[in-house]
Amino acid sequence: MTTRTPISLTKSGIRGNRRHHDGKGVAPMIGLLPIAILLVIWQFLGNPHSVFFPLPSHWWTAIQGVEQQGNLWSSILATSLTFIESIIVAALIGTSLGIALGSIRWGGKALDPLLDFLRNLPAAALVPAAAIVLGTNTKMALVIVVLSSIWPILLNTRAEIQNLSPVLSSSIINLRLSGWHRLSVMIGSALPGILLGIRVAAPLALIVTLLAEFITNLSGVGALILSAQQNFNSAEVYALLVVAGLLALAVNSLVSAIEASVLRRHGPST
Amino acid sequence: MTTQANTDGIVYQLRDLSVNLRRRGQDRQILQSLNFEVRKRECLSIVGPSGTGKTTLLRALAGLIPVEGEITFQGQKLEGPAGDAVLVFQDYGNALLRWRTVKKNVALGIEGRIPREESRLRVDEALEIVGLQKYQDSYPWELSGGMQQRVQIARALAMKPQVLLFDEPFGSLDAMTREGLQDELLRVRSLHEATCVFITHDIDEAVYLGDRLMLLSGSPASLTYELDIPLTGTRSQISTKESAEFLRLRHQVYEQMRKAHGAAPTTE
Incomplete structure (x- = not known):
């Protein structure tokens, strides 16, 4: 895997997926049917x-017991x-750094080894x-989650x-767009890719959040x-x-819904 | 920037212009020693086979690429992007911002530079010229290719440039739409007295739209032929293209093109 892969994800992943949102979330619910059937079978055929x-x-x-202790909702x-918090911070920093690195000419190849090294560091x-440096607190969890997602x-x-259409970059120069104006055009054009990145990052962030709670016993579903x-x-x-699975499902629906509503103005893919 | 007295009537003056582009680590000369001028308010057609370097020439005129030799634009040496020359690209899909409405696309070059009210007026005016007022709140992807190209032309017009640089603007459109837009362009020129440089590989289009025509050929490319197009009166797809004068001019260009390339190019 090289750092070039994200663009291919953009081409197939996002375009294909945007169509699914017309189903108004019905499809994912039907998709849960096998699990429901499995649970029913388990209930009736399992050893009590x-x-x-x-x-x-x-x-x-068991979960009612947790709820009665008052831990469930506060943990969720x-x-x-x-x-x-993490996904917002990751989105802001990731987008800014991505734009900065994409804009510098040599940022293309020279930084690839460093980025490959960093992104492949296992969160665990x-x-x-991070615990040594920051102590075991929510700030540490935030740093870990941001770093890995x-x-x-x-x-x-x-x-x-980097793959901004040459015609668009020529237009930007030719129309003498500068500063914020230029940036907004670049962000607008990169938006489908940015949102795809966020969609890929969101489940990752949730996993690492649970992992951080696991390892450090910070309060949360992971600690429970x-x-x-x-x-x-x-x-x-x-x-x-x-509970964790439902949380992931909610995260995915939320991110997809945000993505679909933001990209509504971009129209169907070309 | 006013034009100086000695350059009155001349928008572009090219002296010994050459362009080298770096591709895959190798310098390749694209254009060699071009000398010509573009006169105020004329429409100069530049024809040549695909891959000759027509687009490179246009990018040089827009000040987007480094050149050897000299380009004088409105009496001043061109260094960096030409402020008063607006490009219209063939690839309207990428030139327009798909997340902006037609209105906001047309405003792209002027918003924030001039007062809001004036910007609104200019956008309305530009949309009226290309006949797209009804679609001002649509998104580009909701429009046909021809309409999107008109949006791009309106975007250029809204900037009220001295020069419009057309890079095969109708190359990706079907024949009927293309003819419609050619006439549209003639109408725009009669309303908006900008100078045009029009690049195409379609000889009929070049003759039909141009006041003057130049042939670019060879590798590295140079200007091999120049022709005045004294077609009088209002041009029309039917009568002009059937007129003896049009056919004669067209014939001449074809012959020159054949001479330069040893084979008859297709008009597509």
Whole structure:
């Protein structure tokens, strides 16, 4: 994988996907049917005394227990907050850096090894280092999540800027656009790629948010899963897994909806 | 920037212009020793086979690429982008901003530079000239190719430039749309007395639209032929293109083109 890949993602991924949004989210719900069927089968055919594979009805009881302790909603809120803050910061920094790197002529090739190195650093490996430097707090989680989810946004933005149509860049010069005006035209043209980057980054950010909570025991859904696991409460682990999955689903729908509404003015792909 | 007395009537003066472009690490000479001038308010057609360097010449006139020799624009040596010469590209799809409405696309070159009210008037005027007022709130992707190209022409007109540089503007349109736009362009020129440099590989189009025609050929390309086009009266697709004078001029250009290339080029 080279840093050139994002553009190919742009060409196939985003264009293909934009059409799906006309389905108003019906398709993803139908897509969940196999899981629902699996759970029903599990419920009726599973061993009610199993330690490792508790019945889905037991998950429900377990999650109600967590809710009664008052941890559930505050944890979901904490995870969501870390996630939202991180993705916003990653989008802002990633887009700015992407535009900057895409605009400089030598930024094309010279920085590739560095960017490849950085983006392939596993997030889990960053957590201990960040914990040493920043301590285990939400700021540390934010840094880790931003560091690991910024790459798709940064690289996609850079690729979009580098591949700006020559006719468009000539137009920008010929019409003597400068400063903010010029930037807004470039951002507008790169927007589909930027949003695709954000769509790829969002699930990544959620995963790393949970991971950071896992490793550092910061409050959040990740920490709940960890403590449930440490207490051998397998029903609770499964239940929280479903919560995490629903959270991911919500994130994906939200990002896709934002993307579709922003790109409405861009029209169908050419 | 007013023109000096000694250059009155001349918009562009090219002296010994050569252009080298760097492709895949190699310098290649595209244009060699061009000497010509563009006169005020004329429409100069430049024809030549594809790949000769016509677009390169136009980019040089717009001040977008470094050149050897000298280009004088409105009495001053051209260094950097020419402020008062606006390009109209063949690739309207990329030249227009798809997330902006027609109105806002036309305003692109003037917004923020002149008072809002004046900008609005100029956009209206430009849209009226190309007959797209009804579509001012549409997005480019909602329009046909011909209409999008008219948006790009309106965008250029709104800037009220001294010179319009057309880079095969109708090359990607179907024959009927192209003829419609050729007449549109003649009408625009009668309303808006800008100087035009019109690049095409279509000889009929070059003769039909031009007051003067130049043939660019060879590699590196040079000017091999020049012709005045004294077609009088209002030009029309039917009568002008059937007139003896038009056919004679067209014949001459074809012959020169054949002489330069050893084979008859196609009109497409």
